[in-house]
Amino acid sequence: xxxxxxxxxxxxxxxxxxxxxxxxxxxxxxxxxQSGLFDYVEYVxxxxxxxxxxxxNLGRAVDLFDNFSAMIKIEQEPRGxxxxxxxxxxxxxxxxxxxxxxxxxxxxxxxxxxxxxxIGGQHGVNMRRYARFGAEAGTEDFVQALxxxxxxxxxxxxxxxxxxxxxxxxxxxDMVQFGPGDYALxxxxxxxxxxxxxxxxxxxxxETCLAxxxxxxxxxxxxxxxxxxxxxxxxxxCVGTDVVVWIQWLxxxxxxxxxxxxxx
Numbered sequence: 001x002x003x004x005x006x007x008x009x010x011x012x013x014x015x016x017x018x019x020x021x022x023x024x025x026x027x028x029x030x031x032x033x034q035s036g037l038f039d040y041v042e043y044v045x046x047x048x049x050x051x052x053x054x055x056x057n058l059g060r061a062v063d064l065f066d067n068f069s070a071m072i073k074i075e076q077e078p079r080g081x082x083x084x085x086x087x088x089x090x091x092x093x094x095x096x097x098x099x100x101x102x103x104x105x106x107x108x109x110x111x112x113x114x115x116x117x118x119i120g121g122q123h124g125v126n127m128r129r130y131a132r133f134g135a136e137a138g139t140e141d142f143v144q145a146l147x148x149x150x151x152x153x154x155x156x157x158x159x160x161x162x163x164x165x166x167x168x169x170x171x172x173x174d175m176v177q178f179g180p181g182d183y184a185l186x187x188x189x190x191x192x193x194x195x196x197x198x199x200x201x202x203x204x205x206x207e208t209c210l211a212x213x214x215x216x217x218x219x220x221x222x223x224x225x226x227x228x229x230x231x232x233x234x235x236x237x238c239v240g241t242d243v244v245v246w247i248q249w250l251x252x253x254x255x256x257x258x259x260x261x262x263x264x
Contacts, residue, residue, distance in 0.1 A: 001136055001145040004092045005069040006040045010150065010174060010215065016040070018071065020219075020241040022048040026061040028242060033065035040068065042238055045082065046075040046097050052085055056129060059090025071095055071152070080111035080122070087112065088128030093150040095177065100159040102166045109172035112151055114143040121146065150174045152217065155205050156182035164205065168212050175215045175236060178205045206232050 009016050018040040021028050032041045043050075043058055055072075062070045070091045074082045076098035083094050096108040113121025123146050127134035136142050151172050155161060156179025168176065180193040180202060189195045209216040210233050217236040218229035221244060226237060 001130065001141045002063065002090065002092070004145070004148040004150070005067050006071070006093050006150050007069075007148040009039060015235040016215075016217075016237070018042050018238040020044050020238060022241065022243045024048060024050050024054045024058070026057040029058050029061035029070070030064060033062065033068050038068070040071050040093065042071040042073060042095065043091065044073045044241070045086075046073045052089075055086050055089035055091060059129060063090060069093060071150070073097060079108055083108070083111045084123060085128075087123070087146075087149065088126060088130055090130045092130075092145075092148070093152070095152040095154065095175075097154045097179075098157065098182075099153050099155075099167065100157050101163055102170050105153055105167050105170040105173060108153065109151060109170060112146060112149050113172065114146045116143060119143070119147070152177060154179050154182075156180075156186075158183065158186040161201050161204065164208055165212070168208065168214055173214055175217050176205060176209050177217045177219060177238075178202045203232070206234060 006016060016039045017037070019032055019038050020042050021032065022044050029041050032038050041062070058070060062068055071093040072086045072091045073095045074086070074097060079096055086094070094112060099105050099108065110120070110122045113119050113123055115121050115124050125138040127137065130145070131137040131142055152175035153167070153173055154177050155164060160167060161183065178201070180198050181191070183201055184190065184192055184195060184198045187197060189198060192198065206216040215236050216234050217238060218226065218234045220226055220229070220237060220239050223239065229237070
């Protein structure tokens with residue numbers, strides 16, 4: 001089974017850095033790996049088109065590089081199916097969107113961990129590529145690989161903030177990402193991410209995570225946005241998104257060229 005670079009960094013207490021990719025083109029993942037600057041890439045499947053072949057191809061792209069791993073952002077349903085198939089393809093780490101209760105978190109953890117009497121998960125033996133198509137399935141290394149999968153959860157709805165400590169108390173949660181967009185919507189603040197209630201909720205999430213020994217992650221678009229989070233004690237970041245970079249380039253280049261073409 002492939003070592004999980006992200007898990008190893010968490011065990012060593014080191015900072016971690018990822019970036020988001022929406023494109024299902026495996027070469028986008030390969031470019032991140034070739035940079036040598038990121039610990040993992042997050043495939044944002046909640047927003048992007050994909051099929052099961054996509055997962056296999058993304059897993060193969062990650063396998064080209066040592067000291068590199070992948071995470072997948074999984075939509076609310078069907079979370080268990082997507083988690084199982086993504087892990088089977090070699091995407092080792094999982095970010096679950098939209099949990100609202102401790103029971104939601106428990107369900108997510110069970111989907112990842114092995115179905116043994118001691119562990120009590122629901123992930124069983126299979127013939128997928130992460131286990132060399134069955135050659136390593138059901139072994140001690142297989143079970144350990146499932147234990148090493150980093151489980152992150154989004155805290156992005158008002159009920160999740162209300163249930164925060166209970167949700168973070170579920171065994172198996174490693175990392176938390178606050179979602180200001182969904183949180184603002186859930187309290188009736190439409191795209192108002194600077195509203196005091198949204199800012200206070202993010203602060204509460206980060207401080208509670210740190211107090212409970214769980215890693216809060218900062219999602220930012222540019223490195224200069226990291227200082228606020230670093231000052232709060234955050235050491236894990238996911239910076240940038242391929243579609244945001246592309247949209248911004250289109251706006252900048254398009255506006256520049258329209259101005260250049262004026263009068264011609």
